[in-house]
Amino acid sequence: MSDPIQFNDGAGYERFMGRWSRLAGTQFLDWLAPAKGWRWLDIGCGNGAFTELMVERCAPASTAGIDPSEAQLAFARSRPPLKAADFRKADAMALPFPDGSFDAAVMPLVIFFVPDPAKGVAEMLRVLRPGGVAAAYAWDMLGGGFPYEALHAELRAMGVEVPVPPSSEAAKPGAMRDYWTKAGFLDVEEREISVRREFESLEDYWATSLLSPSVGPKLAALEPKAQAGLKERLRERLPAGAGGRIPCTGRANAVKGRKR
Numbered sequence: 016m017s018d019p020i021q022f023n024d025g026a027g028y029e030r031f032m033g034r035w036s037r038l039a040g041t042q043f044l045d046w047l048a049p050a051k052g053w054r055w056l057d058i059g060c061g062n063g064a065f066t067e068l069m070v071e072r073c074a075p076a077s078t079a080g081i082d083p084s085e086a087q088l089a090f091a092r093s094r095p096p097l098k099a100a101d102f103r104k105a106d107a108m109a110l111p112f113p114d115g116s117f118d119a120a121v122m123p124l125v126i127f128f129v130p131d132p133a134k135g136v137a138e139m140l141r142v143l144r145p146g147g148v149a150a151a152y153a154w155d156m157l158g159g160g161f162p163y164e165a166l167h168a169e170l171r172a173m174g175v176e177v178p179v180p181p182s183s184e185a186a187k188p189g190a191m192r193d194y195w196t197k198a199g200f201l202d203v204e205e206r207e208i209s210v211r212r213e214f215e216s217l218e219d220y221w222a223t224s225l226l227s228p229s230v231g232p233k234l235a236a237l238e239p240k241a242q243a244g245l246k247e248r249l250r251e252r253l254p255a256g257a258g259g260r261i262p263c264t265g266r267a268n269a270v271k272g273r274k275r
Contacts, residue, residue: 025090
């Protein structure tokens, strides 16, 4: 069995995934079109990449975030726009807030890490006021939507085990809609989010990938010849564009619903 994927390096997460999170998060928030002055809860807030975007774009009355990593939370607290946020170390399946505490509860890139997604969605419902909104987005891991899928595919072809989040099935198209509908949310909608990011070079892509808690150590452990061969195959999979920059894409599924 693979070790669980754990993010504990806030700065490393920022480079590896935080930038992707904001790219997808911008489209996600545009789709939600929230009113100003809501009370927001960011479940699995990590280093605060999405939380900061949310504060900057949504003018919340209050902001709270929970995450299992104290190191990630410390990084989130260091962000100047989040000085007033209430960050707590907690479990998505046991939120430390009373019923009806929030107008919006979101899970950005989180639901596939929740061991029991249905329980996590039920907790979102519980902490929302009547009429409140619960929403999430997650990479379509099993459908090839992960932004670093090219690297993962090459590693798998080499016989290297590539861990995936334990509840990756929850991010498949239609799966999150089912969780929201079964939990009792109204007006449930689902959509696809596609994003694009450019790396300065293949070396930039490689160095960023080394920050992955799941495959970074595996890359570093490869023999020099194996590393060189892998980089050559990545050059074929990820051809450079103008100025040698490497364009990459990611695809996520998103869902939203309203508490009755």
